Structure formats: C-alpha cells, structure tokens
Amino acid sequence: MATHVEIIIGPEADFEAIRRSVNSVVAANTSTSFQVTLILSEAQMEAERDFIGQLETRSPIRSSLLSDDTKLYHTLNSILGSGQRDVVFLAGGTVVFDGWLDTFCKCIERFPLLATLSAFSNTEGVASYPRPWAGNSGDLFEQAGRLAQIFLSVNNQKILELPAPQLSCTLLSKRAIQVVGAFGGMLPQNLQQLFEDWSQRATQQGFTHLLCGGVFAPAYVSPQSMQPTENPSPVDRPDLTRVLRRPVDWERLCRSDKPRVLLISHRQGGGVERHVSDLIAMLADIAEPLVLQPDGDGVIHLRWARAGEDWQCWFERGEEWAHLLSCLEALDVRRVHLHHVDGLPADLWNIAARLHVPLDITLHDHWPITSKYHLYLEEKTQLTPDELVWRNQARQLLNSADRVFAPSKYLSDAILAVYPEIHITYWPHPDVLEPKANASGPLLKVALLGRISDEKGLSVVRRCAEYVRRKGLPVHFRIIGPPSLPIPTYPGVPLDSTGAYNDADLPELISIERPDVLFFPSQVPESFSYTLTAAIKSGLPIVASNLGALIERLSDLPQATLLPYTVEPNIWCESLLEHLPSPNPARRARQSLDQANAIQHYLSVIPAPTGDGSAERADISFLAPLAANYFAPKREESPKEMSLPDLYRFGVDAGHAEAKRELFRRISQVDHEWAVLRGELAAGQIQRQRLDAEVGELSRQLLSARTAEYAIRQELDTKLHQLEIRNLQYAQFEQSLEDARQQLL
Missing domain, CATH: 3.90.550.10 (Spore Coat Polysaccharide Biosynthesis Protein SpsA; Chain A)
Structure with missing residues (x-):
C-alpha cells in the first residue's frame, strides 16, 4: 500500500x-x-x-x-x-x-x-x-x-x-x-x-x-x-x-550540446591566467571550457571552467593519466588550446595529438626558446644539450599546431628567429573584462589625512564610500594614515588606507598619492589640526566640516568648502564631485574593429552546438573519473610554510593578496587554537578545583578516621590496662586462696 x-x-x-x-x-x-x-x-x-x-x-x-x-x-x-x-x-x-x-x-x-x-x-x-x-x-x-x-x-x-x-x-x-x-x-x-x-x-x-x-x-x-x-x-x-x-556534473557536461574546448595552462597566475580567463568568457556562449593545469609533481588538475560550475578532478602520474585521456575522449573534446608548459609533464605536451583534435598554441613568455621561460640576452647563444632537447620537443609541438598566436610582434619575431618554418598569427591579447560602471571616465581620488577615528569622520567616510558603491559614482577614498578601527576596503567598497606614517613624511605622501581633493569630515570641533596645515600647504581643494578651528583656518581659503558636519553622504559626495578631474583625452579607446575581427577569427573554428542536450546518448558513466579523483591527492611533502613575520612582510608591506589571506587564516587558526587552549585551561582549573575539593574532603575524612582510630586505641589501651590489673588481682586472689588452703592443712 x-x-x-x-x-x-x-x-x-x-x-x-x-x-x-x-x-x-x-x-x-x-x-x-x-x-x-x-x-x-x-x-x-x-x-x-x-x-x-x-x-x-x-x-x-x-x-x-x-x-x-x-x-x-x-x-x-x-x-x-x-x-x-x-x-x-x-x-x-x-x-x-x-x-x-x-x-x-x-x-x-x-x-x-x-x-x-x-x-x-x-x-x-x-x-x-x-x-x-x-x-x-x-x-x-x-x-x-x-x-x-x-x-x-x-x-x-x-x-x-x-x-x-x-x-x-x-x-x-x-x-x-x-x-x-x-x-x-x-x-x-x-x-x-x-x-x-x-x-x-x-x-x-x-x-x-x-x-x-x-x-x-x-x-x-x-x-x-x-x-x-x-x-x-x-x-x-x-x-x-x-x-x-x-x-x-559529469552527466550534465557530457550531455551539453556545446563542444568541449580544453585550455592548458600553468598555475602561476599573472598574464597567462588573465588571458585564459578572457578566453573562457569569450567561449561562454558557444563552448564548454575545460582547464587542465599541473598541480604538483606528477598531478594534473582538470576543471569545468564555466562560471558557477564546481566540477573538478585530479589525476596522478601513471595509470591515472590513461584514465585522464579516457575521460577527455568521453567528453568529446573538440579542440585543445595550449598556453604554457610550466610544470606540465612532457608526456602531456601534445595531448591534442593523442585525442586526435586540432591544437592551438598561444605564446606566453619565451618557453619555446628556453626552458627558463624568460630570455636573458646574454644567454641567447648558450645552448646546453638539455636546451637542445627542449627546443627539439618545442619544434615538434609548434609544427603540430593548427594555429599559433603571438600577442606581440616582438615575441613573434623572437620565435621565428629560432623556428622560421612556423606560421604565427599576430593577435594581441583581447581585453574582454567588463569594466565597472564608473571606469569609463575620470576617477575622483579623495584623501583623508592622519589617524581617522569616528571623531575625525571615519563613520562618515564609510557611509560615503557605501553611497558611492551603491550609486556607481567615480570616487575613491584613500586614508593617508591608519583608521582607528578595521574598515571594509577595495574592491568591496571604494575605500582603503596607507597605514601609519612619520609626520615628517606627510607632505611627500600627499605628493605620491596625488589626490584630487582632501576631506576633513570631523564630527567634533578641532582645536588646531596639524594635518590641516599639511593640507593647506599642498594647495589642493579641501572639503571640511564647519566645526572648531576648521572654520577659522579655512573660511578665507578659496579652494576650501565648509559644510555642516551632520549632512548626509549624498551632500558630501556632491561637494567632492565638484573637483572631479576632466576626462583624459589620451585614455585608451575601446577595442578596435581589428581586434573584434580577430576574436571572431579565433571563435570561427569552434564547432557549433549540436542541439539542446536532451537527446538520448550512450551510457559512458564507466568512463567518468573515479570517486577518488574528485579529491586532491595528499602531498607527501608539503611546501615549507612561511613564518608569520614573512607573511606580514609579503601580505601587509608588499600587498601580496595570497600572503594576506594566508596570514589572516593563520592568525584566525592561532586565535581559535588559543581559545581552545583557554577553554581547556579553564576546564582544567575547574577540574583541579573539583579535585582539590575532593582531596580536602578525603583529608577531612582521613583525619576524622585517624581521630576515631586514636580514640579507639586509647580506649583499647585503657581496657587492656584494666584487664591486666584484674588479671593481677585475680592472681593475687588465687595466691591468697592458696595460702589460706595451706594454712588449713
């Protein structure tokens, strides 16, 4: 039922x-x-x-x-x-x-x-x-x-x-x-x-x-x-x-009516990653982009690169590479585009030939010329046997390609000098990233000076930055100095800071930052303000609150604007935007028609979609990656971790995003572990107090038992003494009886 x-x-x-x-x-x-x-x-x-x-x-x-x-x-x-x-x-x-x-x-x-x-x-x-x-x-x-x-x-x-x-x-x-x-x-x-x-x-x-x-x-x-x-x-x-x-994921990818295009890259980021990301965006409407990258010694990482997708898997050296090829064949990859060979095992350089599909190559760095990837001029003619082997393998790969692209005429000429038989298409990397709404014109840079607290207007500038973000206004706020509290920063909101500085360096920092206007949104009256002195000396426009000494020092200054300190962010921003710089006539124009034609030429060889993906198809689930392939392999030797001071130097001082994220993760981990230790310490102290109480109670019980034992022993000794006296008296009585008996006889 x-x-x-x-x-x-x-x-x-x-x-x-x-x-x-x-x-x-x-x-x-x-x-x-x-x-x-x-x-x-x-x-x-x-x-x-x-x-x-x-x-x-x-x-x-x-x-x-x-x-x-x-x-x-x-x-x-x-x-x-x-x-x-x-x-x-x-x-x-x-x-x-x-x-x-x-x-x-x-x-x-x-x-x-x-x-x-x-x-x-x-x-x-x-x-x-x-x-x-x-x-x-x-x-x-x-x-x-x-x-x-x-x-x-x-x-x-x-x-x-x-x-x-x-x-x-x-x-x-x-x-x-x-x-x-x-x-x-x-x-x-x-x-x-x-x-x-x-x-x-x-x-x-x-x-x-x-x-x-x-x-x-x-x-x-x-x-x-x-x-x-x-x-x-x-x-x-x-x-x-x-x-x-x-x-x-696998079933959806196999059923997709869009042809699969395999992009091969390294994991070093930079311009190669940017170009691959641009190509993925270009392919979004007509193909399913797959990205293959090395991920450590003998490990290959494969992922579905369409925006919003999560499918990815790993294959280790040996039999799993054969499985990788089977997976790519099952996915019916129609074209391979190689971008770099850094970290890529030589066996997989020409994976396109093993899949029997056309190969495109985009030249990045000088990897076809040297295994060092970068061309040092003094080493141009110094070819070791290993370099000759490298160039021979690169020549075979370039000759097997259907198309070879070079982003600059310089790189094209450098490669042709070594491989004159190669046909190279000159194609500067297209810029397909969508600019932000306010990126098409001039940007207003607003600077605040010194340590900015809520009294100095920190809450005001945060509200203004949020207002600018919501409205898409061309404004960026920069605190030349440290905020008193952690603040949201770019790219979340158009706001960031330089950190602390020496007072003597402030005029030079203003020149380095080159703001368009200086902002003093104080929420309490100022008694003087040394940072205002530096602002006045800079000759830059100033927008400030009409409080305290700011009124006195700025009222007669033609480039200064005073506003009530209670005005809303839109009023502050309207006043600041009066100092928006004029458009730069030398600003780069939009993508040229030639570039658009080049993009169309690149996409023209991609097969068209074949249907809506709902047609019946043979079951190839047995060719899918194994469950173990969906988890990154454990590294036998993890790379040496940077120390916290090094993470600070690279993340905070040098501004490396990965180091900053790792620093935050490690600090959070330390904070969590310290909290756990404090909890364990507190629990240990409670446990110790409980044990101390139990020991105290046991001590009291032991003392009581010993006192009772002493009393019993005293009583026993007394009774034994009394018994001895009675025994003595009894012996004396018997002796008296014996003496009396003798007298009677």
Whole structure:
C-alpha cells in the first residue's frame, strides 16, 4: 500500500512562490498518495480565496490560517498530529518534479532510524547545487526539469548523512515524530529555529539526518537577487555532498550540446591566467571550457571552467593519466588550446595529438626558446644539450599546431628567429573584462589625512564610500594614515588606507598619492589640526566640516568648502564631485574593429552546438573519473610554510593578496587554537578545583578516621590496662586462696 504523506507549504510572504510550489506538487507524477496543507496569513487567505477554493475542489489540498496571534509551532504541531504520517516541508518557491515523492518514500523504508530526509537545491546550504554553501545562479532554474531527471537517473536512492537537514525540501519521518514529539514552543517563532531544535532532539534520540541524492528541488531565484558567490573556505564549511554532486556534473557536461574546448595552462597566475580567463568568457556562449593545469609533481588538475560550475578532478602520474585521456575522449573534446608548459609533464605536451583534435598554441613568455621561460640576452647563444632537447620537443609541438598566436610582434619575431618554418598569427591579447560602471571616465581620488577615528569622520567616510558603491559614482577614498578601527576596503567598497606614517613624511605622501581633493569630515570641533596645515600647504581643494578651528583656518581659503558636519553622504559626495578631474583625452579607446575581427577569427573554428542536450546518448558513466579523483591527492611533502613575520612582510608591506589571506587564516587558526587552549585551561582549573575539593574532603575524612582510630586505641589501651590489673588481682586472689588452703592443712 502506498505511503500517505502530508506536504506543508509555507509560511511565505510571497504568494506567487506558494503558487509555484503548489502547481509543481500537483503536476509531478507520483504513486504515493499525499495531502497538501498551505500555511497562509489572513491577507493571503482573503486575497487568494478563489484560487484556494479551486485547488481544494480538485486536489488533495487544504489551507491553514496563520493569524497574527497564532503561534507558528501551534499551527505546525496541529498538522503533525501524533506522527501518523510522514511530513514534508516545502519552502515557498521550491518546486518538485516527477518521482520525487516516490524516491523519498523508498529511502524511508530502507532507514528506520531516519529523522529527516533532505533534497538537493540551488539555495545556499550544505546540499546546494552545483556549489555547496553558495548562492547558485537563478539561471539554473530554467533547466530544473532536466536537471531533476539527471539527479534521479544518476543518484536515484543514494544517500549521505548530514549533520542537520536542508530546509528547502525536507521530510520528517513519522517514526521520529512519534519518538521525538512535536516542535518546541519556547523558541522565537522562526521555522529554521524550530527545525534546529527538533533536529537536535532527534539526534539525541539516536535518529539520523540524511540527504537523498536522487531528488533535486530548486527554488526560483531571479538573477538580480542572487548572483554567484565565491566558495567559502573548505576549512570553515566542509564539502559533505561532493560524491553525489560530481556524477551529476559529469552527466550534465557530457550531455551539453556545446563542444568541449580544453585550455592548458600553468598555475602561476599573472598574464597567462588573465588571458585564459578572457578566453573562457569569450567561449561562454558557444563552448564548454575545460582547464587542465599541473598541480604538483606528477598531478594534473582538470576543471569545468564555466562560471558557477564546481566540477573538478585530479589525476596522478601513471595509470591515472590513461584514465585522464579516457575521460577527455568521453567528453568529446573538440579542440585543445595550449598556453604554457610550466610544470606540465612532457608526456602531456601534445595531448591534442593523442585525442586526435586540432591544437592551438598561444605564446606566453619565451618557453619555446628556453626552458627558463624568460630570455636573458646574454644567454641567447648558450645552448646546453638539455636546451637542445627542449627546443627539439618545442619544434615538434609548434609544427603540430593548427594555429599559433603571438600577442606581440616582438615575441613573434623572437620565435621565428629560432623556428622560421612556423606560421604565427599576430593577435594581441583581447581585453574582454567588463569594466565597472564608473571606469569609463575620470576617477575622483579623495584623501583623508592622519589617524581617522569616528571623531575625525571615519563613520562618515564609510557611509560615503557605501553611497558611492551603491550609486556607481567615480570616487575613491584613500586614508593617508591608519583608521582607528578595521574598515571594509577595495574592491568591496571604494575605500582603503596607507597605514601609519612619520609626520615628517606627510607632505611627500600627499605628493605620491596625488589626490584630487582632501576631506576633513570631523564630527567634533578641532582645536588646531596639524594635518590641516599639511593640507593647506599642498594647495589642493579641501572639503571640511564647519566645526572648531576648521572654520577659522579655512573660511578665507578659496579652494576650501565648509559644510555642516551632520549632512548626509549624498551632500558630501556632491561637494567632492565638484573637483572631479576632466576626462583624459589620451585614455585608451575601446577595442578596435581589428581586434573584434580577430576574436571572431579565433571563435570561427569552434564547432557549433549540436542541439539542446536532451537527446538520448550512450551510457559512458564507466568512463567518468573515479570517486577518488574528485579529491586532491595528499602531498607527501608539503611546501615549507612561511613564518608569520614573512607573511606580514609579503601580505601587509608588499600587498601580496595570497600572503594576506594566508596570514589572516593563520592568525584566525592561532586565535581559535588559543581559545581552545583557554577553554581547556579553564576546564582544567575547574577540574583541579573539583579535585582539590575532593582531596580536602578525603583529608577531612582521613583525619576524622585517624581521630576515631586514636580514640579507639586509647580506649583499647585503657581496657587492656584494666584487664591486666584484674588479671593481677585475680592472681593475687588465687595466691591468697592458696595460702589460706595451706594454712588449713
């Protein structure tokens, strides 16, 4: 007999989201009987009366009123009842597809100690797809039906254990409801908090929380409200669902109607990485870009480089390289574009020939000429046997290429001097990055001088920077000096600082920074201000608060503007923008027509898409990477870690972003470990106090026992002494009797 399931949708402020969820539940094919309950507000009940009435007459749907004075947990618990049914919570806006409920119920039958069963979704969380813990693009919703079919066919009833349920689509088993009971009523009335409390109680009762790999239940999210975000650090949030996501990624990639193009690069960043990123952006509409890079000694990293995707895998030297080639063949790679060979094993230089596809090469540095990659002029004619072998291999590779691109005529001439038989196409690297809205004209640089605290206007400049960011204004704030508190900085907001300086260096720093206007948004009266003296001497325009000595010193200065210190950010910014520099006539023009034609020439050889990707295809899942390939191999010898002082010098002094991130990570780790140690120390002190108390109590008991023992011994000695006296008296009495007897005789 089919399982009867209660499906709860809501509460949700947007009734259109509820309508979308209801329609999907009704339309999805399932053999499991169910009833839907909508949790609605009074306003929704009144406004949608006709729609709700039509639903209730033709579908197993009822509505439950959530009025202002009705507690959420009362409403939910009245629906849960005593645990006679499995209950599914469906967040408003979440949609489901054919077979979802049947798959859920089959998983329930297999796991009697199941508390909750969650589905994959596109909303942020541990079971988010394609990237966990990230807001995935709403574009995925357009393909949700096909994607749900792929999840069902690839994962079916595969499950993973989760620490807590994913709330977009979650089933509560009736067995757990019967044991754990209803939702608690002492918490703030928030569905997530109620779930967390109930889930924790279920865990304490021995139940588990599982993720069903065969169900994908996405929520509609507009592209405007949810943009793809960077993956957080795996140290902070572990990737628990990778083994279920990767087969889906593989199936989607194989089914894509767009041809696969393999880009080969190194991992050193710089201009090579920028050019590869530009090509990925250029290919976005017509191809699926794959990037292959070396990742340590004998390890190759392969990833799907489309924006928002997360598929990646690693292959180690030996048999796994053969598997790598099989994977690329299964993906039907149609073209290879080689950018650099740094760190790339020689066996894989001409992977295009082994795949029997055309090869493009873009020349970066001088790697075809020298294994050092950079050409030192004094070494041009010094060729060692190893260099000759290198050049011979490079010659074979260049000759096998369908096209060879050089970004400069200089590099083209340098390569042709060594390999005159090679045909090279001159193609400067295209600049396809979208500029920011305010990057097309002049930028106003606003400087603040000295240590900036809230009294000096730190909160004002932060609000102004946020206003500039929201409005897209061409303004950047620069504190020449240190802020008193940590501040958000560029590129998050147009604000940063130089850090502390010596007073004697301030005039030189102003000249180095070359601001357009100086800003003094003080919030308390100044008594003099030495930094204002340096500002006046610079001759630059000044915008300041009309407080204290600032009024006295700036009133007669023609380049100074005084404003009330309480004005809003828009007023400050309007005054600052009066000093916006004129456009620079020498500014680089937009991409030329020749460059656009060159881009079209590059893309013209990429095969056109072949369909919508929904056609039946042979099963090649056996050629997919193994589960182990989806995890980076452990390094036997990790690279030497930089010391904290070195990280500070490189990250803070030299401005290296990676060193700064590593410094922050290491400091956070030290802080966490110190907090753990402090907690352990505090726990140890409590334990010691407890042990001291126990020892004290035992000492008191021992003293009491010894006192009692002494008293007993004293009493025993007394009695023994008394016994000895009695024995003596008895002996004397016997002697007296003996003497008397003798006298009688």
